[in-house]
Amino acid sequence: MSYRAAYVIVLREFKRFFRQRGRLVTTIARPLIWLFIVGAGLTKIIDARSHGSYMQFMLPGVVGMTILFSSIFSTISVVWDREFGFLREMLVAPVSRVTIVIGKLFAGTSLSVLQGMALLFIAPFIGLGVGVKEAFIMFFLTALVSFSLTAFGLFIAAHLTSLEGFNVIMNFIVLPMFFLSGALYPVGNLPAFLRWVTFINPLTYGVDAFKHVLLPSGGALAAEFPFVLDVIYVGVFAAAMTLFSARAFERR
Amino acid sequence: MPIIEVKDLVKNYNGIEAVRGVSFCVEEGETFGFLGPNGAGKTTTISILCTLLSPTSGRAFVNGCDCMKEPHGVRSSIGLVFQEVTLDNELTAYENLKFHCYLYGMTRHMAEERIDEMFEVVGLGDRRNDFVRTFSGGMKRRLEVARGLLHRPKVLFLDEPTLGLDPQTRSHVWQFIGELKKKEGNTVFMTTHYMDEAEVCDRIAIIDNGRIIACESPEGLKSSLKGDTVYLRTSDDGLAEKELLGKFGFRPMRLESGGLAIVVENGEKVIPRLFDGLTVTVRAVNLKRPSLDDVFLRMTGKEMRDSNGDRPAGSQAGGRK
Numbered sequence: 001m002s003y004r005a006a007y008v009i010v011l012r013e014f015k016r017f018f019r020q021r022g023r024l025v026t027t028i029a030r031p032l033i034w035l036f037i038v039g040a041g042l043t044k045i046i047d048a049r050s051h052g053s054y055m056q057f058m059l060p061g062v063v064g065m066t067i068l069f070s071s072i073f074s075t076i077s078v079v080w081d082r083e084f085g086f087l088r089e090m091l092v093a094p095v096s097r098v099t100i101v102i103g104k105l106f107a108g109t110s111l112s113v114l115q116g117m118a119l120l121f122i123a124p125f126i127g128l129g130v131g132v133k134e135a136f137i138m139f140f141l142t143a144l145v146s147f148s149l150t151a152f153g154l155f156i157a158a159h160l161t162s163l164e165g166f167n168v169i170m171n172f173i174v175l176p177m178f179f180l181s182g183a184l185y186p187v188g189n190l191p192a193f194l195r196w197v198t199f200i201n202p203l204t205y206g207v208d209a210f211k212h213v214l215l216p217s218g219g220a221l222a223a224e225f226p227f228v229l230d231v232i233y234v235g236v237f238a239a240a241m242t243l244f245s246a247r248a249f250e251r252r
Numbered sequence: 253m254p255i256i257e258v259k260d261l262v263k264n265y266n267g268i269e270a271v272r273g274v275s276f277c278v279e280e281g282e283t284f285g286f287l288g289p290n291g292a293g294k295t296t297t298i299s300i301l302c303t304l305l306s307p308t309s310g311r312a313f314v315n316g317c318d319c320m321k322e323p324h325g326v327r328s329s330i331g332l333v334f335q336e337v338t339l340d341n342e343l344t345a346y347e348n349l350k351f352h353c354y355l356y357g358m359t360r361h362m363a364e365e366r367i368d369e370m371f372e373v374v375g376l377g378d379r380r381n382d383f384v385r386t387f388s389g390g391m392k393r394r395l396e397v398a399r400g401l402l403h404r405p406k407v408l409f410l411d412e413p414t415l416g417l418d419p420q421t422r423s424h425v426w427q428f429i430g431e432l433k434k435k436e437g438n439t440v441f442m443t444t445h446y447m448d449e450a451e452v453c454d455r456i457a458i459i460d461n462g463r464i465i466a467c468e469s470p471e472g473l474k475s476s477l478k479g480d481t482v483y484l485r486t487s488d489d490g491l492a493e494k495e496l497l498g499k500f501g502f503r504p505m506r507l508e509s510g511g512l513a514i515v516v517e518n519g520e521k522v523i524p525r526l527f528d529g530l531t532v533t534v535r536a537v538n539l540k541r542p543s544l545d546d547v548f549l550r551m552t553g554k555e556m557r558d559s560n561g562d563r564p565a566g567s568q569a570g571g572r573k
Contacts, residue, residue, distance in 0.1 A: 008354035016342050085338035089399075092302050093355040094328035 005095040009103030010110070013077065017111055027070065027115055031062045035122065055126045057221040059119070060210035061183025063138075064203055067116045067146050068181075072174050074108035075153030079160045097249040101154065105242065108150035109143060116142040128214060137213050144231070145206035148238030152202070155241050158248030181207050188224055202237040205230040253316065255280045255407060255439050256301065261310035263296050270296040272462035273310070278441060278455075280406075283433065285453035286443040287544065293462040294443040295335065298411050301441070303327055315406050328356070331405035331438075333396045335412045341385035345376060345395055348384060349402060356403040370398040373432065390421035394428065401436065410442040414449065426452060447544040456544070458551055465551050474542045480519030483538035484526070485511040492532045499529050511536075 017023065039055040046054040081087040090100050120138060123130045130138075156169055180187070180194060181203035187195060198204045209230035211223035223230075254277035263271040271293040278284040286294045299305040301312055303323040311318065317325030339348050346367065353363035371377040374394040384392065393413060400408055410429070414422040430452060433440055442453070450456050450470065457467040466473060484504075486492040489512055496502045496514060500522075504512040516522045519539040527534060 002357055004354045004357055008351050012340065012343065012347075012351055015347070016340075019342055084341070085334060085336045086340050088304065088332075088334055089338045089352070090355065091304060092327055092330070092332055093352075094324050094357070095355060096324075 002095045002099050005093070005099050006103040006106065009090070009100065010107040013074065013104070013107030013111065016077065017074070023073070027066070030069065031066050031119055031122075034058065034062050034065065035126070052216060052219070052221065053127065054221070056128050056215065058184070059123060059126065059128060060214050061181070061207050063116045063119050063142065063210055064145065064181060064183050064207040065178050066119060067112045067142060067206070068149055068174065068178055068203055070112040070115050071108050071146055071149035072153040072156075072169075074111055075104065075150060075157045076163075076166055078104065078154065078157040079163055079166060082161065083163055091249075098246055101242070101246045101249060104154055105147065105150050105245075108153065109146040112146035112150065113139070113142045116146065123214070130214065134213050138210070141206070141209050141213065141231075144234050144238065145203075145209070148202055148206075148234050148241060151238055151241035151245055155245040155248060158245055177201055177203050180204070182211075182224065183207050186221060186224060202234055205233040209234070254278055255282075255315055256284075256441065257311075257313040258297070258301070259311045261297065261300060261312060262308045263293075263300060263305065264308045269462055271300075271307070274459070274462070274464055275310075276457055276464060276467055278407075278439060280439055281437060282455065283440040283442070283453045285450045285456040286441075286459055287445070287447070287450040287456050287548070288443075288459035289445055292459045294445075294459060295411055297459075298409055298441070298443060301326075302330060302332060302409060328403070329406040331400035331403065331408045333393070333400045333408070333410045333413045335415050337389075337392050337396065339384045339392055339395060339399075341383065344381050344383055345371075345387070346380040348395065349399055352399045352402050358403070366402050370402055373401075373435070374398040374428070388421075389417050390424060393417065393421075393425050397425075397429065397432070401432070401438070404436075405438065407439045407441055410440060412443055412445070414444070414446070422446075422449070447548065450544055458548060460551075466547070470544060473544065473547045477542035477546055479515055479517045480542070481540040482514050482516060482519050482522060482526075483507070483511060483536075483540065484513070484534060485536040486530070487533040487535065492530060495530055495532070496526075500525070 035055060035058055039058045043054040046057075078087065081090070091097075117135075117139060120130050120135060156173070160166060160169070176197070180190075180198045181201055182198065183203070187198040187204060190198065205225065208223050208225045209227060212227045212230070215222055217223070256276075256278035258277070259275050261271055261274045262269070274293070274297060276284075286297065288294055296305065300307050301314055301319060303319050303326050306320060311320070313319065314326045315329040317329070319326050340351070343351065349367045349370065350363060353366060358366065368377075371380055374397065376391060376395060376398070379387070379391070384395065387395065397408075397410075397413070413429070414425050417425065426449060429440070442449075444450055453470060455467065455469055456473060457464045458473075459465070468476075484492065489506070489510070492512060493504050493506070496504045496512070502514040502516065504514045507513055514522075519541070523537055523539065526537075
């Protein structure tokens with residue numbers, strides 16, 4: 001493990017993130033569109049039957065969505081690097097594969113945490129109180145979820161040889177992961193075969209953990225699993241994905 | 253002890269034999285060239301030497317380290333310029349170099365010193381804070397060579413360093429690499445499918461279909477051909493043919509395009525004698541020394557594939573097997 005090498009890999013990802021205007025704008029706009037356009041319409045229908053508003057219910061889900069997209073997208077830089085040859089510059093350097101994977105993981109995780117946490121500033125405007133304690137817990141939770149999803153993305157990216165493959169991943173893995181995570185509706189109401197998918201989806205547990213912290217307990221829209229289960233599932237998933245992705249970068 | 257040692261290297265990809273038992277040595281300070289058409293196994297061999305690929309069988313050592321067992325040792329003693337551009341377009345020239353320095357574990361102070369030095373060497377100092385995406389192909393190459401040398405590698409690998417560059421930029425890049433070698437004294441291992449570029453090497457290995465079919469100095473390879481070819485255009489080719497045979501004892505070949513060709517040992521000395529001795533008017537003379545094109549043709553029985561069209565005319569006259 002080389003500290004300097006990991007540092008410069010992280011630094012590069014940050015520079016690229018803040019230089020790509022389109023990516024920045026998308027990052028800010030996407031959660032706002034979900035909350036204030038989709039959310040505003042649905043609030044009118046769902047409001048009456050639950051504790052709190054639907055827009056409030058959406059906030060943990062939108063935080064989860066932002067982290068999901070950000071984490072997966074940041075690992076696409078690996079595919080991008082492969083396509084443009086830059087990955088080789090890293091692979092022939094005297095640094096271990098683990099260092100490269102850790103660098104990418106740390107960069108993806110911190111960018112996701114940054115974006116996920118930024119959304120908490122919206123909470124007061126939709127009538128949710130987030131105190132210092134909640135913010136503090138959310139920081140650790142977003143870090144854990146970001147880490148696990150970045151590791152997952154890295155594992156996928158290690159096997160992708162072209163950017164076209166990324167579109168397939170986006171439509172058949174990332175979007176279903178978002179829709180079947182409890183971000184938009186409680187997963188308990190789903191038909192059995194879809195519920196089965198939500199049970200393996202790590203984002204389900206991530207979003208559920210956010211709900212524990214951000215939403216009042218009780219009512220139709222509250223968290224559905226025990227908090228401890230949420231944390232353990234995401235943690236185990238993160239560890240497994242880290243191991244798999246480190247192995248995926250070995251030479252063939 | 254040789255700086256690069258390769259023994260019976262074999263690499264199969266999904267049943268295709270890319271490299272079929274290659275062995276060679278490169279001495280320290282040498283410029284060693286791998287010459288062969290696309291798909292001959294050049295890049296595969298380089299990738300194994302650079303620890304990017306594992307061989308199916310055989311062994312490879314760079315700077316005394318086993319490419320399979322001690323990849324770390326190999327990686328820290330080599331610098332690379334790849335076939336394709338491997339710079340980050342979203343970063344500036346300086347940031348690309350800094351990235352490399354840190355990746356190779358240099359301290360900040362050392363990195364700054366080396367970066368300044370290399371910017372001077374490649375003459376890109378005034379563009380250091382510009383984004384790489386604004387650079388021309390030649391500038392990107394120079395920056396890549398600079399990057400490859402930042403950590404003072406023992407061996408610099410150049411995999412088709414002039415691929416996709418225009419002829420003028422190509423010759424600039426070679427001139428630059430030649431000067432650099434004089435200054436830094438590294439061992440250079442290069443691959444190319446351009447014959448003329450291979451001539452800068454101390455030794456050349458000709459590789460085709462995954463096998464080395466010759467390994468010698470460019471002069472040695474060329475001297476294995478019989479001699480120079482002199483092309484003549486005269487006012488009366490028929491008469492000239494008789495005179496060449498009668499007076500000089502040469503056996504001229506009639507060319508389809510018109511004119512005659514003779515193969516002689518020392519073309520430069522023969523040409524003045526022809527002017528003195530022939531009674532027919534000589535309209536044009538062309539002397540062609542054996543080039544690596546001809547060598548390749550002799551060795552493999554085929555012309556170099558994918559070579560660009562800017563070679564001197566008449567190079568096929570050396571005779572096909």
